[in-house]
Amino acid sequence: MASSGLDSSGLGVRRAVGFVAPALLLIGVFLVFPALWTLYIGITNYQLTGAAAANPQVVGLDNVVEAARDPLFTNSLWLTALFVLGSAVIGQNVLGFGLAWLLRTVRPGLRRTVEGLVLLSWILPSTVVAYLWFAVLSRDTGTLGMLLGSPQTAWLVQYPMTSLIIFNVWRGTAFSMLLYTSALAAVPPSQLETARLMGASGWQTVRDVVFPHIRGHVLTNTLLISLWTANDFTPFLLTAGGPNHQSEVLPVLIYRQALEGGRLGYASAMSMLLLVGNLVIALVYLRLLRRRA
C-alpha cells in the first residue's frame, strides 16, 4: 500500500507520531515551556509574593537595564568571569593536560590509580563533595587548618573566590584529563620520537608537535568546561555567595534574587543574560575551531 500516509519504513505517520509523542511531551513540558516562561517573566515584574505575584505587569527591558546598573550584577559578572577563567580555562585545562601528559609514560598500575582517584572527585555528587570540602576548609576543626597548624583561618570566609577556584579545579580536572589522554593517544609516536631525536625540549615538543594535533580537542574541551563552570551552582553549597557577595557568581546571584529576594522577573532576565553570555562564548570557540588551518 503506497499511500502518502506511509513513510519509507512503512510505519505510517500516525504511529510514528505516537512513538515520538512521549519524548516530545517531556521535552516540551520540562525544557521548551520553562525556557519560554523564563523569557516571558523576564520582561515582567513578577514576584514570588505580594501584588506583583497575583498580577504581574509587563515592564519590557526594564529588568535588563536595571541589571546593567546593579552593582551586585556587575560584581557577579566579574566573579563569574574570574571563576571560569581561573578554574576552567586555566586550572582544569592546564592541570588536566599536565596529568594526561605525565601519565603517558608511567607504569600502567600507577596511571590507573591516579586516573581512578581523579575520576572519583568527578563522579561524586556535588552535595557530598561540597560537604567534604566544607569539612576540609572549615575554621575550627577543618582538616586543612589542622594540617597547617593554623586552625584559625576560615578559608571559605577569608579567601572565598580562591577557595572556590581551587575546589572547582579539583572537582572538574578529571574530564579534561580523560579528554586529553585520548587526544594524546592520537599523536603519532614517531613524530614525538623525531622531536626527541632532534633534541626538542618538553615544551618545544608540546608546542610544535603535540598542540597542532590536539588543537580541536583543546578548543572543544575549553568550550565545554567553560560553559559548565559558568552555569555551576555548587559554589552556593560552599559559600552561598558570601561573605558580603564576595563569591556570588551568576547562578548563585540568580538563585538568591529569585528565591531569597522573591524577584522572579528580575532573576529571569539575568538568566537570559547568562544564556546570552554562554552563547557568545560558544560562538567565539566555534569560530576559532573553524579557523584550524
Next chain:
Amino acid sequence: MAGITVEGLSTVYPGGVRAVDELDLEIADGELFALLGPSGCGKTTLLRTIAGLEAASDGAVAIGDRDVTRLQPGDRRVAMVFQDYALFPHMTVSENIAYPLRVRGAAKSVQQETAARTAAGLSLGELLDRRPGQLSGGQQQRAALARAVAASAEVLLLDEPLSNLDARLRLEARTFLKKLQRELALTTVFVTHDQAEALALADRIAVMDAGRIRQLGTPREVFQRPADTFVANFIGSTPMNLVPRGAEIVGVRPEYLSPAAEGLFTGEVSIVENLGVTSLVTLDCGDEQIGYIVPEDDEPAVGTTVTVDAPPARVLRYDKETGLLVR
C-alpha cells in the same frame, strides 16, 4: 663522521622479553649497513637502542669514540627516518626540514637557507611550501630524509625505509637512497625484513634472529655462503633447497641448479611457476621437493623426469644437529 660500536648490548622489555641479546657489532664510518631479519627478531629494537629511544639493559653503544649508552636521544647526534616518515603535518616541507635547526635556536634566515639548500639536493626545491599531505609517498620520504640530513647528524638510522612505497616507486627510491648515501658518505643503518632490499642496498648485512646476529657479511657472502640453515632459508627470493643426507643437510640455491645427465637430484616435474625472465620448476623427489630455476622458454613439461646438478662450489653442507655451515 663516525662509526658505531655495539658491545655486549642487551635490551630487555618489561615483561622479560630479550629483544636484543648480548650483541656485538662494529659498523664502519661511512658504511651503509642493513639489519635484516623476520619480524620480532630484534632488528628494530637494536636500531632504536642505538638511537636511544629504548634504554640498553646491559652493554654499551658508542658513536665514533663517544660512549652514548647513557645519553638522551637528542644528545647522540643521530638522525632517524621512521617507517611512516613522521613529517609534521601542520608544517610546510621547508619548516619540516628546518625543524632541527629551529630546535637549536638557529636564526630564521639560516633555517630557510639550509632548508632550501637541502631540499634542492634531494630534488624537493619546487615543493618547499607544500604540506606533507600534498606530497606523494616518494616525495614524503625524500622530505623526511632531507630533514634528517639537515640535522647534520653523525649517524643516519632508517626504519624500513622502503616498505611504505609501492613496488615501482620502491626500486626508484632504493637507487636514490644508495646514491644519496654515497654522496653524503654518512654512516647509515637501516632495518628491513626484505632480503632483496638488504642485498641491493647494503655494504654489509647483519642477519638477525631472536635478538642475536646469525651472520654478518657482505651481500655476496651472505647470499653465497649462508652461515646456517636459518640464514639459508631467509636469504634469496626463492628459498634454498635444504635436503637431509645422513648427518648433514645439503643446501643448494635454485638459481645454481641446472639440468644435467647425472647429478644431485632426480625427480618428476610437478609445478612450473613463471617468474618473468625465469621460471621456478618444482621436482618431486620422493619425500623432498626440489626447486630450480630455468630461463624463459626452457621450461620442462609437467610430468617429465629431470636430473639437476650444481657446480661443487655452490653446494653447501650444514650440520644436521646445529644447523651450522660445515663446508
